[in-house]
Amino acid sequence: MSKEQxxxxxxxxxxxxxxxxxxxxxxxxLRIRPNDLDATYLLGTLYAESGDLPRAKEFLERxxxxxxxxxxxxxxxxxxxxxxxxxxxxxxxxxQALSLDDSLPQAYIGLGNILETVENDWDGALLMxxxxxxxxxxxxxxxxxxxxxxxxxxxxxxxxxLQLAARLNPRLPAITKDCGIACVRFxxxxxxxxxxxxxxxxxxEDPEARxxxxxxxxxxxxxxxxxxxxxxxxxxFAPEFEQTLVNGLGYxxxxxxxxxxxxxxxxxxxxRNGADLGCGTGLFGLEARGHADxxxxxxxxxxxxxxxxxxxxxxxxxCGDVTTVLQGIDAKFDLFSATDVLVYIxxxxxxxxxxxxxxxxxxxxxxxxxxxxGDGFVLRPSGRYAHSRQYMKLVADKHSWQxxxxxxxxxxxxxxxxxxxxLYIFRYDGNPT
Numbered sequence: 001m002s003k004e005q006x007x008x009x010x011x012x013x014x015x016x017x018x019x020x021x022x023x024x025x026x027x028x029x030l031r032i033r034p035n036d037l038d039a040t041y042l043l044g045t046l047y048a049e050s051g052d053l054p055r056a057k058e059f060l061e062r063x064x065x066x067x068x069x070x071x072x073x074x075x076x077x078x079x080x081x082x083x084x085x086x087x088x089x090x091x092x093x094x095x096q097a098l099s100l101d102d103s104l105p106q107a108y109i110g111l112g113n114i115l116e117t118v119e120n121d122w123d124g125a126l127l128m129x130x131x132x133x134x135x136x137x138x139x140x141x142x143x144x145x146x147x148x149x150x151x152x153x154x155x156x157x158x159x160x161x162l163q164l165a166a167r168l169n170p171r172l173p174a175i176t177k178d179c180g181i182a183c184v185r186f187x188x189x190x191x192x193x194x195x196x197x198x199x200x201x202x203x204x205e206d207p208e209a210r211x212x213x214x215x216x217x218x219x220x221x222x223x224x225x226x227x228x229x230x231x232x233x234x235x236x237f238a239p240e241f242e243q244t245l246v247n248g249l250g251y252x253x254x255x256x257x258x259x260x261x262x263x264x265x266x267x268x269x270x271x272r273n274g275a276d277l278g279c280g281t282g283l284f285g286l287e288a289r290g291h292a293d294x295x296x297x298x299x300x301x302x303x304x305x306x307x308x309x310x311x312x313x314x315x316x317x318x319c320g321d322v323t324t325v326l327q328g329i330d331a332k333f334d335l336f337s338a339t340d341v342l343v344y345i346x347x348x349x350x351x352x353x354x355x356x357x358x359x360x361x362x363x364x365x366x367x368x369x370x371x372x373x374g375d376g377f378v379l380r381p382s383g384r385y386a387h388s389r390q391y392m393k394l395v396a397d398k399h400s401w402q403x404x405x406x407x408x409x410x411x412x413x414x415x416x417x418x419x420x421x422x423l424y425i426f427r428y429d430g431n432p433t
Contacts, residue, residue: 003029007038014042019050037066041073048080056080071097075107082110085239087118105132109145117240122153122416140169148178154415156186176202177209180216185381189216207232215379220346227300227321229383230344234280234301241281241304251412253339253423254284257366258291260423264405265364271335275358276314277322277351278341280304285313292335298325326354334360338367340411343384346377348392352399359428365401368411371420382414392424401426 010025023046029039044059060077067073078093091114097107112128115121129146136142143165150158162179165172176199183192193216199209207228214221221229234241261269271292276284279297281304289295297314299305305319318325322341336355342348355365372378372386375394379385393403404425410418 003033003036011042014046019046022046035066037063040066045076048076053080053084069100071100071104075104075110078110082114083239087114090114103135105136105139105142108132109142112149116149125149138168140165140172140175144172144175144178147182151182151185158182159186171202177206180209181212184212184216187381192216211383215381215383220379226344226346231300235303238301238303238307253368253411254287256409257284257337257339257368257423258287260405260407260425261364261366264425273331273333274335274337275326275333277336277338279308279314282308282311282313284337284339285311288337289313298322323350323354326358329358331358332360333358334363336363336365340368342367342369342387346379346385348395352395352401356399356428356430359430361428361430363428365426367424369422369424370411371408371422389422396426400428400430402429
């Protein structure tokens with residue numbers, strides 16, 4: 001079989017979604033012709049589709065070296081670098097692509113996403129999305145990307161773009177889910193529920209769609225769904241999580257929590273063994289490391305754990321749901337922290353119960369919550385829970401945790417405005433076991 005025949009067969013398998021068979025055929029071509037551009041480039045895109053980003057980058061870099069004048073290769077390579085958190089390289093590649101061909105909408109979309117998440121330049125990002133739309137006003141992918149950007153920006157015009165994309169291509173991956181989530185966030189729950197049910201019918205099981213469907217229907221997700229949703233969210237956003245949270249949303253809670261401990265504890269305070277619940281990329285760990293002999297990080301997201309491991313601020317990192325992991329630990333702790341974590345849990349009774357079982361006498365629990373009036377907790381259209389002060393005190397009292405201090409603070413920005421929240425310090429007053 002000739003190279004052309006092999007490539008045609010491989011590409012056919014590729015388009016049918018038979019990625020393993022297509023990869024073998026591309027590799028067969030490369031054994032015969034190691035520098036074949038088509039097979040190298042298409043194999044790189046195949047690995048990107050299958051989620052194997054390191055191998056996708058390897059083959060796309062090889063394709064770029066074979067043909068450095070291709071803007072399309074640079075855009076695809078830029079997408080891989082962005083997914084891996086190498087935003088500077090991604091931006092460079094998008095700009096190189098546009099210098100070769102300034103009519104590539106996907107390059108503008110890539111630059112817009114970096115301006116938004118890394119540089120907190122919403123106006124510059126909006127300009128990039130508008131450039132892309134001007135070039136491809138009826139491209140469902142461009143409309144979808146623009147709509148999702150406007151959702152993050154709190155602009156209800158997002159629905160117009162997402163719904164047009166859905167009309168143009170009802171089977172575009174995630175489009176009905178995106179429409180449903182946008183409806184929920186902009187106060188149209190019944191319409192959102194219809195889109196989310198349609199998404200589940202079209203594309204099958206999806207924790208994010210099921211999670212937002214519970215919000216649209218006014219019910220609370222069960223614990224398993226909460227965990228699946230949180231794992232999916234943090235795995236997906238791990239590469240850009242810190243840039244977005246700190247640079248884009250003004251998040252400084254870990255440092256504020258440590259300062260609150262300093263303000264309420266004796267000078268020179270130190271902890272023997274700390275547990276950072278929902279440690280993420282290690283923002284609290286970096287702040288607390290100098291005050292703890294040992295520090296354990298726990299997170300539900302494997303990708304977050306991987307990023308935190310590079311920080312060097314934890315003696316041990318454990319992956320899993322925080323309550324489940326704590327239940328399996330024999331050690332006792334004199335510090336528990338949960339910054340921007342309780343917003344993904346809701347009912348805190350089980351968490352306090354497990355902490356009580358693992359707490360040394362006089363252990364501290366420091367945490368942040370989103371504010372809400374009343375005596376309970378609510379699941380908001382954002383997908384996050386807010387807890388009232390009354391609820392926090394009630395659940396803490398039930399498990400013998402005494403409130404030491406509570407401070408109202410702006411947590412982070414959403415839609416350009418600050419979200420009100422509280423920082424808490426509790427002390428365990430139970431008898432040592």
